[in-house]
Amino acid sequence: MGAQAQHRPRRVRRDARRPRREVRRGRDRGRRLRRVLLVHGAGRDRARTPRRPGLRRVHLGAGHHGQDRGAGGGRPRPAAHRHRPSARVADRRSPRRACRGRERPDPRAGGPVIAAGAYERVAIVTGGGQGLGRAYAARLAGAGARVAVVDVDGDAARSAAEAIAADAGADRVSAHEADVTDEDQVGAFVGAVAERWGRVDALVNNAGGALLPSAPFDSFSRADWTRVLEVNLTGQWLCATAVVPHMRAAGHGKIVNVSSTMVSKGLPVGLAPYVAAKAGVVGLTRALARELGPDGIRVNAIAPGYIPVETRKTVHTPQAAQALRERMKAEQCLPVVGVPDDLCGAVEFLCSPASDFITGQIVNVDGGWAHG
Numbered sequence: 001m002g003a004q005a006q007h008r009p010r011r012v013r014r015d016a017r018r019p020r021r022e023v024r025r026g027r028d029r030g031r032r033l034r035r036v037l038l039v040h041g042a043g044r045d046r047a048r049t050p051r052r053p054g055l056r057r058v059h060l061g062a063g064h065h066g067q068d069r070g071a072g073g074g075r076p077r078p079a080a081h082r083h084r085p086s087a088r089v090a091d092r093r094s095p096r097r098a099c100r101g102r103e104r105p106d107p108r109a110g111g112p113v114i115a116a117g118a119y120e121r122v123a124i125v126t127g128g129g130q131g132l133g134r135a136y137a138a139r140l141a142g143a144g145a146r147v148a149v150v151d152v153d154g155d156a157a158r159s160a161a162e163a164i165a166a167d168a169g170a171d172r173v174s175a176h177e178a179d180v181t182d183e184d185q186v187g188a189f190v191g192a193v194a195e196r197w198g199r200v201d202a203l204v205n206n207a208g209g210a211l212l213p214s215a216p217f218d219s220f221s222r223a224d225w226t227r228v229l230e231v232n233l234t235g236q237w238l239c240a241t242a243v244v245p246h247m248r249a250a251g252h253g254k255i256v257n258v259s260s261t262m263v264s265k266g267l268p269v270g271l272a273p274y275v276a277a278k279a280g281v282v283g284l285t286r287a288l289a290r291e292l293g294p295d296g297i298r299v300n301a302i303a304p305g306y307i308p309v310e311t312r313k314t315v316h317t318p319q320a321a322q323a324l325r326e327r328m329k330a331e332q333c334l335p336v337v338g339v340p341d342d343l344c345g346a347v348e349f350l351c352s353p354a355s356d357f358i359t360g361q362i363v364n365v366d367g368g369w370a371h372g
């Protein structure tokens with residue numbers, strides 16, 4: 001015991017390892033810091049902060065509301081605290097990005113995407129001419145965004161845009177006839193939106209649907225299978241590909257993909273191509289979130305439950321639709337039939353700065369059907 005104590009190395013005071021001057025400087029800084037009052041948010045908070053002698057104010061950025069938000073996108077931070085890619089992270093950049101000769105932008109640097117009533121940000125909603133997409137477009141316009149309604153059905157897109165314009169104003173909405181599976185048409189509407197409003201802040205990848213009558217999995221033709229995947233999955237990839245350069249340039253962006261709660265259980269039987277495509281959307285969402293996070297682009301998906309929309313005629317017979325509605329209602333945690341408005345809150349949230357720390361997520365908006 002005594003011998004052990006003898007051989008125990010003497011504890012060296014931490015400070016003793018540093019030169020004296022450095023130790024003193026550290027202590028002085030500690031004292032100085034204790035005298036500093038950190039005030040988050042200018043204006044609003046400043047007015048409320050009591051003045052106390054000996055306290056210095058340090059403003060870390062603007063408040064959560066208003067147009068003078070700092071570069072922190074709703075989370076004011078001192079510049080020194082913001083994430084900077086380390087040398088090792090920078091080395092892992094793809095050659096394409098590395099050779100651009102500039103550092104990655106700070107993922108938080110772009111500020112908010114859509115803040116209710118305060119910002120003039122720009123959102124694209126595909127399949128916005130009718131059904132759920134039309135509801136999303138109206139909600140985002142109501143939240144203060146400029147909205148581009150895209151649909152393969154040009155009349156539907158124009159009619160939705162007119163209805164939105166009646167509330168929000170004609171300068172806040174545009175209509176585009178385009179097929180999301182056609183690369184040129186996608187490039188054209190994204191280009192037109194960027195030219196008109198100078199930016200693309202959010203994309204709601206909504207165009208799609210089961211498209212074909214419910215049938216056994218092995219009865220679909222190859223062409224039918226491919227078409228369902230093209231519209232529901234490839235179209236989302238094409239639209240993301242077209243908007244990302246604009247978002248990268250701005251250092252921020254929000255992509256909201258539309259999957260389906262059906263993916264979690266493979267139901268209803270008879271929609272194999274659709275369920276497969278919407279499961280692909282889950283993978284696409286996670287992959288893009290990983291790849292685009294360093295550029296400040298958030299990618300999430302919603303997985304809606306069964307929401308009867310007036311325009312859906314092709315997939316289920318009226319009797320089958322009624323049976324599905326009742327079955328879903330009985331199996332949900334919430335025994336109610338969903339309406340388009342039930343999804344709009346999630347879409348608005350995922351396009352807003354309130355969700356800035358959320359990416360790669362699949363949000364089931366289904367009354368608790370999938371995981372209830």
Ligand SMILES: NC(=O)c1ccc[n+]([C@@H]2O[C@H](COP(=O)([O-])OP(=O)(O)OC[C@H]3O[C@@H](n4cnc5c(N)ncnc54)[C@H](O)[C@@H]3O)[C@@H](O)[C@H]2O)c1
Binds near residue numbers: 307
């Ligand atoms: N309604 C539901 O119960 C439900 C549930 C889960 C997921 N979803 C998904 O939500 C989205 C909207 O569904 P909905 O019920 O409103 O359907 P809907 O058929 O009423 O609307 C879909 C819209 O997309 C447009 N569209 C179709 N193909 C297109 C293409 N190639 N290019 C551009 N536009 C195209 C259509 O013209 C239509 O306006 C779809 O992706 C659908 O799979 C719907």
